[in-house]
Amino acid sequence: MATLKAPIDDIKYLINEFLETDELSNIPTFSEMTTDLTDAIFEQAGKVSETLLFPLNKAGDEQGCTYHDGVVTTPDGFKEAYQEMTASGWGNLTCDPKYGGQGLPHYIANAVDEMLISSNMSFTMYMGLTIGAYNAIEKFAHEDLKEKFLSNMVSGQWSGTMCLTEPQCGTDLGLIRTKAVPQSEGNYHLSGSKIFISAGEHNLTENIIHLVLARTPDAPSGIKGISLFLVPKFNVHDDGTLAELNGVFCSGIEHKMGINASSTCSIEFDNAKGFLVGELNKGMKAMFVMMNSARLHVGIQGLAIAQASYCSAKDYAKERLQGRALSGAKYPEQAADPLIVHPDIRRMLMTMKAYTEGARALSSWLSYKLDLSQHADNKQQRQEADELVSLLTPVFKSFLTDIGETVTSLGIQVYGGHGYIRENGMEQYLRDARISKIYEGANGIQALDLVGRKLPEQMGKYLRHFFHPISNFLEQYANDKPLTAYILPLQKSFSRLQQATLFIAQKGLSDPDEAATAASDYLNMFGLVALGYMWAKMAEQITYRKGEMSADFYDAKLKTGLFYMQRLLPQTGSLLSNILAGCNSTMSLKEEQF
Amino acid sequence: MATLKAPIDDIKYLINEFLETDELSNIPTFSEMTTDLTDAIFEQAGKVSETLLFPLNKAGDEQGCTYHDGVVTTPDGFKEAYQEMTASGWGNLTCDPKYGGQGLPHYIANAVDEMLISSNMSFTMYMGLTIGAYNAIEKFAHEDLKEKFLSNMVSGQWSGTMCLTEPQCGTDLGLIRTKAVPQSEGNYHLSGSKIFISAGEHNLTENIIHLVLARTPDAPSGIKGISLFLVPKFNVHDDGTLAELNGVFCSGIEHKMGINASSTCSIEFDNAKGFLVGELNKGMKAMFVMMNSARLHVGIQGLAIAQASYCSAKDYAKERLQGRALSGAKYPEQAADPLIVHPDIRRMLMTMKAYTEGARALSSWLSYKLDLSQHADNKQQRQEADELVSLLTPVFKSFLTDIGETVTSLGIQVYGGHGYIRENGMEQYLRDARISKIYEGANGIQALDLVGRKLPEQMGKYLRHFFHPISNFLEQYANDKPLTAYILPLQKSFSRLQQATLFIAQKGLSDPDEAATAASDYLNMFGLVALGYMWAKMAEQITYRKGEMSADFYDAKLKTGLFYMQRLLPQTGSLLSNILAGCNSTMSLKEEQF
Structure with missing residues (x-):
């Protein structure tokens, strides 16, 4: 059976150490966000995820919703859980206190959301949609409508x-x-x-x-x-x-x-x-406010389901006895060694872990940028952050939901035949995760948004908000011995991304099909580099400014980051090769030749 | 709704033109395999697939099997269809005429199997398992048992x-x-x-x-x-x-x-x-006879479900109106252009098509080698073919079932939200295809079989049966202008495969974890090169020895092959990079660090 344990340690590490949130400490509500308080929020969110929502996840999948004469009934237990969740305020973390919300920053709320979604994606849809609608009403509706509707939505x-x-x-x-x-x-x-x-x-x-x-x-x-x-x-x-x-x-x-x-x-x-x-x-303008908020939420769905699958897969790999380690029995007293001794199982688990933790770092980092875009002291800082979030939103939505599918499929594979059996819960993760690549703008649409709208925006201004910090980081640590294993691969992949950007900018001007053919591969390169940047930043911080986590925690981070650099980031090579090949072979068949 | 049309043209092309089956024309049963006869078989198989099995596929998925007190009931219509299929002999194509089988070569039977599986994978399992059991009994059981059991299994x-x-x-x-x-x-x-x-x-x-x-x-x-x-x-x-x-x-x-x-x-x-x-x-020896036959069958399942998904996706992309071509409206008289005008949709369709047709070519080619291993005139030829089949069986099983998952997921994506709805049939293909990566030896086990057993076999003798023909082919066409676009990419990827082989052979000797960590990536490189070889051979043949298919057919083949070379085969680059990184980052976490 699937197991779930909220990744509290990783979240605490990201919020308390990885993010540097000083820039927002002047904001009254945010300044109250002491480590003690946020740790307590995370612990509590982990608890409701594990004990209230997760037990309803499998049964909810089996029972589903039912329809009769216009009336839709949710699975058993959903109504009671919904009342408990909203009464405890889990549905309005970022909403304005004016309407009864808690006014928490996104970087806190999104970490909580990940945990809740992990435990029951379907359930959290009901709360997530409300927030999307709230955001659009709050930003665009007349004061009368806000007065009339928002408080009851927030509650x-x-x-x-x-x-x-x-x-x-x-x-x-x-x-x-x-x-x-x-x-x-x-x-x-x-x-x-x-x-x-x-x-x-x-x-x-x-x-x-x-x-x-x-x-x-x-x-x-x-x-x-x-x-x-x-x-x-x-x-x-x-x-x-x-x-x-x-x-x-x-x-x-x-x-x-x-x-x-x-x-x-x-x-x-x-x-x-x-x-x-x-x-x-x-209407499209207001709709995009809903959509952008929803797209970040959907990216987090990809991360959350990946986390759920990884959590079960690693537990299963430690328990299930099958075969012997190639280097000799590790547990000779047992009938067989656990799956986790096998290199191919580790390859899968490490892939799951490196993608998931990298995605979580990106999620925290981007959520904080979103907070900056709304609350930073000066306008320029807000605008820069807003443009960066705007650039990265399609990447985040598409790349993290791709990760969701990749990781949940690996989770099934780690379980072997037992992963294919509904009772064990692993196949539900893949089925649930699969929608996130489709809704709120299919991933191909995200790629077109990136290439067709965000890249050309103000002659690449949005892009520079992302590329310049990476360039600076790479320059700063170019000759840093302890970080070589992180800096060199990132440098290589970042160069590829720059090369692809140039190719698309040049070719796309004369032939829009060139840019559109390259779009999905380009977005994937972008996502790979973004996660590579996160991993390199984590490695840098851990190497030079360790915080209060355990030695084992930091050691695992550094090694997982290394795996990412060696075995996932190199995919940028083939993606660049695809892009440079141009659109001809993609576009040249006549319709009737398909 | 999903649509299905058997790929008769492609199968005819492969059997009648791509394969050169002269070597077996001395075998009495096989010499009867005139083009007229085999074409008729394929037409008929296509017809039963489309009209008898496909209509039961969706309903069978919804209804499922039911269990009561030891009795299992298959979905409505399965029993009647089973009787019709076995009465018409679709279940015993390769079985010995001595027991009532039809003694057809594998290269014919497997093409038929692909069509049947495409239309209803679940249904064909009942027939496929019987053949697996037949093979083991026929090869290993005492004559009395054969006499007693085989005829009724064959019928x-x-x-x-x-x-x-x-x-x-x-x-x-x-x-x-x-x-x-x-x-x-x-x-x-x-x-x-x-x-x-x-x-x-x-x-x-x-x-x-x-x-x-x-x-x-x-x-x-x-x-x-x-x-x-x-x-x-x-x-x-x-x-x-x-x-x-x-x-x-x-x-x-x-x-x-x-x-x-x-x-x-x-x-x-x-x-x-x-x-x-x-x-x-x-028992393991006899079991492997069942397993090897079953592994080829499972590889064909991957191909077959990919074909089914592609068939529906291309039809939908031609019908569904959404958006406008970037280069200007293609169908200005309609409310919108069909999906197929969009480069990102084409990228998906071309990926589906290039993988599927490449896999089908490999399936035909390998099936013919299997026939050679059983029926070729001289012993050396039989042995060589047997060793080649033995080498490629894990690659075929794993790579083609990976293709099954990749292509069926793309099929959902082409349909967008409608792909996620059960009624439309696309998501069933992914759910059905997913098991093929697990059973008959999970794909990771296939990779270990390739790297741990097949590569070292007789100091690389099996491997040479595959590598030498590719080397010769590449040498022969090294300076061939019309084929440059196929030969150069294949040359590049083949060199990478050779480099990876050397790395594994050297490192694996001192540390088995090195070989095992590389195994899955290595198998994927192998599969990519094998399909690349098929595509290059098809391009060579079409360029110099066209047969009787239409000009449009050959044109599409050449362009689809080009897409494969430019946009799928380059994945060998990142895979090589992964392999050369060694096993350290994969193996270095302690169990409790997961």
């Missing part, structure tokens, strides 16, 4: 959704057909069909606040005619109490590969009362 | 199994505990528990013939004390009619990630009457 009494996809349009939102007809009172009546709506209907909360993309009757065609609307399931009186049911109906739920306990709904809007959020025809 | 009236795994042992068969106690009449009574027995119990046939690994009371410990026994579910009278139920009981079936319509059984043997197959304590 967890009401949940939120993002209603984007329609049967005829997923990625291409310009094809949206849902109509919003203006009414004399200033609101709108929405009609249309949405599909794939996570948490679109369920029995966890008394109301559901849908954020819906739609077009008004005389809106321009394409994405320039799309607006965002707030459409509650139940209308709400001015005093905040619930009124009659709105014209919102769940017409069915999907049967999926995974995240079976997360309801994925078809929602019909039939003259449903809605309120404009943000400006007319500027 | 499909009875099916077969391989009973190896026990709860405490999967890979490490030395830990087997099932007991076989000799009886005065010369037979044995078997008692013990086996798990993960595919087709171990079902309602398709009137009897099931189990091949069971067990140990006699005074057998040596470990794998040297293991013998192979034939244990029928129902005992059989001398006249071939069924007698009483034997001491064989199915105590349950597994709930798995995929292949839900294939029963995976726990089987209890309780003083079950069994017969020794082959020599006492030489």
Whole structure:
């Protein structure tokens, strides 16, 4: 059976030692974030993950959500757990205290989120969607709407959704057909069909606040005619109490590969009362606020499921007796040695560990940059951080969800035949992780966002926020003997990334197909280098400024980082080779030749 | 919804043009294999795949097998289809005509198998296991047993199994505990528990013939004390009619990630009457005959499921309208262009196509070598072919099943959110394909077999059967202008493979952990080069000796081969880099540091 133990030590190390959070210590709420307090938060989050959510994970997958006549019922135990989780405030860590949130920095909240998702990805979808909707409302909606809706969302009494996809349009939102007809009172009546709506209907909360993309009757065609609307399931009186049911109906739920306990709904809007959020025809702008927050969240899903799988795989590899070490029996008193003595098992475990811990470091680091983008003292610092987060968001979403699939598949492999059996829980991780490469912008779309939008932005300005610090770091430690094994491989891969960047910048100007063909490989190089940078920074810090973790902990970090440099980072070589080959062989077949 | 069309053209091309089968034209049965006849076989196999088996695939996955009180029921329609398939002889293509088989060469039969598996992998397991058992009995059992059992297995009236795994042992068969106690009449009574027995119990046939690994009371410990026994579910009278139920009981079936319509059984043997197959304590030898045949079959499963996924993905990419081509609308009269105009979609489709067609070429080529190993005129030719097949079997099993996972995951991605929905069938392919990396020796075990057994065999003699022809081919075309784009990349990757081979041979001698750490990466390099060799050979043949396929067909082959050379084969670079890094970073953590 799968086991779960929250990676508290690694999180404490990252937050207390790896991140240098002094820049934000002037912010009142943040200055309260003493190590004692954050350690207590992490311990508690680990505890609820292990004891409250994880026990519901396997059963939730087996039972799934059920649908009957518009009503969606979540698996047994979900409702009680949801009440307990929201009552304890786990659903509103980053929300504004003005609405009842806890105003915690992202670098704390995201570490908590990883633990919660690890233990039950489906469950956390209901809380995660609410935060996405909260963010968009908080940033774009009129004060009246905020007053009316946000407190109950922050408390967890009401949940939120993002209603984007329609049967005829997923990625291409310009094809949206849902109509919003203006009414004399200033609101709108929405009609249309949405599909794939996570948490679109369920029995966890008394109301559901849908954020819906739609077009008004005389809106321009394409994405320039799309607006965002707030459409509650139940209308709400001015005093905040619930009124009659709105014209919102769940017409069915999907049967999926995974995240079976997360309801994925078809929602019909039939003259449903809605309120404009943000400006007319500027819906995509507001939508991207939801999406960017959601994309970071989805990247963390990749990391979290990888962690869950690694945790079980390493435990199994220590317990399961099979075969003998090649160098002679390690446990001659037992019938066989444990799996972990075998080099090929170690290759898998080390791959899982190096990706997961590298991804966690990137997650902490990027989350802190997000905090800086919102709270740093001076504007330039905020803007720089914002641009860096903007650059790295597609990389984070795509690369970490790729890691999610890679690691969970390795987790199955470590278990052998037992990994394929549902009861043991390992195959659920792969099934659950697989969606994260698809939703919130499929990974190919993330790559196009990186190459087509983020790279060219202000002649490479965003890019320089990432490349300059790496260059400086590499220069500073170029002749540093103890760090050679980290610096040289990073230098090599970083040069490849620079070369690929130049190739794309030059070729992409004359032929957009060149840039688009290279995009996914380029994003993967980017991700590999980003994690390489994290590992090198950790190695540097541990080598010169050890903190309070155990000697074994630091030793394992250095060795795992070395494995990353030697056995994962070199993939940049073949990726560069792919990119330099150009787009011809990819694009030259006629459609009928497929 | 998933669509399926058997790749008849590609198969005809491989069999009629790519393979040069003159060497076997003296064999009586084989000389009848005119193009007209084989084309007719392929057309017919395509038809039953598309119209009989494929319609049962999705429903079979949803319904699964059910278990009640020792009885296993396969999904609706399976029994009728099984009767139709076996009555038409699809289950005994390679079996000896002496027992009612059709005596077809493997290169024909395996092409047929690919089509059948594509359409319904679970269904074909029942037929495939029977052939595995047939092979071992035919090769090792006493004439009396053959007389008594083989005809009914060949006709499909009875099916077969391989009973190896026990709860405490999967890979490490030395830990087997099932007991076989000799009886005065010369037979044995078997008692013990086996798990993960595919087709171990079902309602398709009137009897099931189990091949069971067990140990006699005074057998040596470990794998040297293991013998192979034939244990029928129902005992059989001398006249071939069924007698009483034997001491064989199915105590349950597994709930798995995929292949839900294939029963995976726990089987209890309780003083079950069994017969020794082959020599006492030489069970592993006979077992390897089953395993090698099964490993090729499993490699073909990887190919087949990749083909199924590719077939649906390309159709969907041509139909689904989403976004516009970067170079300007291709279908301005439609609301959007089809997915296939997008470079990142093409990257995925080309990857799927290049892997799948390369794997199919390798499958045909290796199957023909298998025929040569059994039927070539002179002994040396047979032995050489046998050693080559022996060398490539682990590569084929592991690399093609890796391709199965890679391609089916891409298939989901091409479908986007719709790929995650069970109804559409794409996610089933990944779930079904995933087992093929695990059973019949997990892929890591295949890598150890390659590096630990096959490479050192007779000082690299087996290896030379593969390396010499590649060297000769590369030398012959070294300065061939039209083939440069194929020869140079193959040359580069082949050099890397040679370098890795030398590294492993040298380092492995002093430290077995070095060879074992490198094994999986080495096998992947091997597989990449093997497919590269196939693609280069196809390019050479098409460039200089075109046959009767259409100009578009040859053009697509050359371009797909180019894509393979430019965008898949370069992975050998990072793999070499991994290998040369040695085993230190993989092996240096203490167990408690995981």
